[in-house]
Amino acid sequence: MRRYLLPAFALVFVALLSFGVGLHAGIRKTPVFEFVVKTMRTLKPQKTVEAAPKMHLNMSDRALLDSALLPMHQREIKVTNDEGKPLPLLALAPAGGDEAFILGGNGTLFHLATDTCAAPDCLRQVGRLVRPDGTALDDIYDLLSVEIDGKREWFVSYGQMGDKGFTKALVISRFTPPARPGENDILRIEPPFFTTDSFSLRRGHSARSAGGAMVYDPRTDEIVITVGDYSLNGIGNVFSGSVPPPQSPDTDLGKILRVSRTTGESRIISMGHRNPQGLSISKDGELIATEHGPKGGDEINLIEEGKNYGWPYTSMGTLYNGYTFPEQPATPGAVHGGYTPPIVAFMPNPGLSALIHVEGFHPAWDGDLMVTSLRGQSLLRVRRWETGNYVEPIYIGDRIRDIDIIGKQMVLVTDGGKIIMLKPVENLQMASSDTGLINNLTALEGCGACHNVISPNSTNTAPYLLNIVGRQIASASDFTRYSEGLLAKGAQQWDLESLEQFLRSPQDFAPGTAMPDPELSDSEIAELMTLLPLLR
CATH class of the missing domain: 1.10.287 (Helix Hairpins)
Structure with missing residues (x-):
């Protein structure tokens, strides 16, 4: 034994x-x-891609989208695969006139014509981008088109693992869309013409903190690109050396760079960035970037040559596991630790993504910034003036990954596989009819004084009204000030009959409710009974 x-x-x-x-x-x-x-x-090398997946398109013409200054028609196309699962859409770029290309998460490329978009066939699958060696193109960051002497050049930014050694870099490659596109075309991108400093993956990294947003500056013939820190900052993960990469001039991590379109040579223009997700350049050359903070502290930054934006030595957010941040100010007591502060910061984080300067879209918005959000699932219209700003959230209901103005329409692409096209409403009388949803022009105007009628977010004084018809009474999870009278009716659902009873006499319907008597006429109540079901 x-x-x-x-x-x-x-x-x-x-x-x-x-x-x-x-x-x-x-x-x-x-x-x-x-x-x-x-x-x-x-x-076991990676397999080469033999064919592009077949995608399916479904179009819907939704109710009008409301905002404070501008009502818009909203039209959507949803992209799904054979199993009915949505294809995340990562980036779009203009192709001239009302045309654009849209890039999906698996490299699938689509062509969109916005101004003639009355049916799903305005969106066509035109092939699939793959890496130069024919393997799948994943870890995609952004898509960029550049018009030079009447011809367009196309660029894609993505993450590239090292062939030798456990390393990674952010790279940019050119590609050529097919002259006669077919949905099964395999399009090999060119070898990278620009590569950031590679970094070791020995200590791990975060692929979601890569940045990779691109814009083209025609004044200098350069591509401007954001590079995240991949969480190699001493807070999200450890790093090599004594200086965190975003603060070191010897690495591209945590920087914004200018890259020569012709030679691929690069130079750092700003540093101290965590995860700069979005980038926009105005016609007069103003650079604006969005940046993810830690727990709180998402930023909109005016990017200027030679500036240091502070990360990871300062942040307007806090650590995920606490309520403070380990500040290392350059100037103790100064705003933002003496580093360049953002022009707008957010608490809590909406998960800022892409942004654009609104130019030539509509006088009501021209001159503003339009910022997309992931966690907030909203557009954020930012109006600036010398001494301040305001931010208007416009609820969309999906994680918005990219945005641009294509032809006469504002186009959004989302993680949920949606292409959303927004076009300003010119006929405001039509917008205020029962086919519209414009609270500024209807009986909903009074409701909006206390309730949120645009997004599923309650105010301090009243629950939101989105999807009110068919919802259980006193059931908005983010509102905690319901009266005993409404809570007693929690087993019932709001329907048109109960809503009318409540509006005619709130105290008779739910004794003790904080809802004041709106003193509505019969015609106003009839109008509300038509409009409330449209709040969806």
Whole structure:
């Protein structure tokens, strides 16, 4: 018996030792781990892509979208695969006139014509982008078109793992859309013409903190690109050296760069960035970037040559596991630690994404910034003046990844596979009819004084009214000030009959409610009974 126990104990010891070494190597990304990764890549290389997936299109013409200054027609196209799952859409770029290209999360490329978009066939699948070696193009960041002497050049930014060594870099490649597109065309992008400094993945990283937003500056013939810190900042993860990469001039991480379109040579124009998600350049050359903060502290920054925006030495947010931030100010007591402060900051985070300068769209908005959000699922219209600003949220209901003005329409693409086209309403009389949803011009104007009628976010004084018809009474989860009278009716649903009873006499319907008597006429109540079901 003893002669069997010794080999058994030896096997168990070797197994435990192997497991411990593997676990340590996997966590710390040691040379042993790198050797295993390299070996696996050699034995099992990535497959080349043979065909683009077949996508399906579904179009809907929704109710009008309201905002404080401008009502808009809203039209959507949803892109799904054979299983009915939405394809996340990552980026769009103008192709001249009312045309644009849109890039999906798996590299699928679409062509859109906005001004003639009366049916889903205004969007066509035109192939799939793959890496220069034919493998799948994933880890995509942005899409850019540049018009030079009447011809367009196309660029895509993405993450590139190193062939030798456990490293990664952000790169830009050119590609050429097909002259005669077919939905199954495989389009190999060119080898990178620009590559950031590579960084080791030995200590891990966050692919979502890459940046990668691009704009073109025709005055200098340069591409401006944002580069995130990939969480190598000493807060999200450890880093090599004594200076965190966003504060070191010796690395591209946490910087905004200018890249020569012709040579690919680059230079740093600003530093101290965490995850700059969006970038826009105005006709007069003003650069604006959006940036994700930690817990709170999303920023909109005016980007100026040579400026330091402070990360990770300062933030208007806090650590995820606390209520403070480990400040290291350049100037103690100064605003933003003496670093360049944002022009707008947000608490809590809406998850800022892309943005544009609104120019030539409509006089009501021209001159503003239009910022998209992921967590907030809204557009944020920012109006600035010398001493301040205001922000108007416009609820969309999906995580908005990119935005641009294509032809006469503002186009959004979302993580939920939607292409949303917004066109200003010219006939305001039509907008105030029962086919519209413009609270500034209807009986909903009075409701909007207390209630939110645009998005599912309650105010301090009243629950939101979106989807009120068919919703359980006193059920808005973000509102905690319901009266006992309304809570007692919580098992019932709001329908037109109960809503009319409530509006005619709030106290008779729910004694003790804070809702004042609106003193509505019969015609106003009839109008509300028509409009409330449209709040969806």
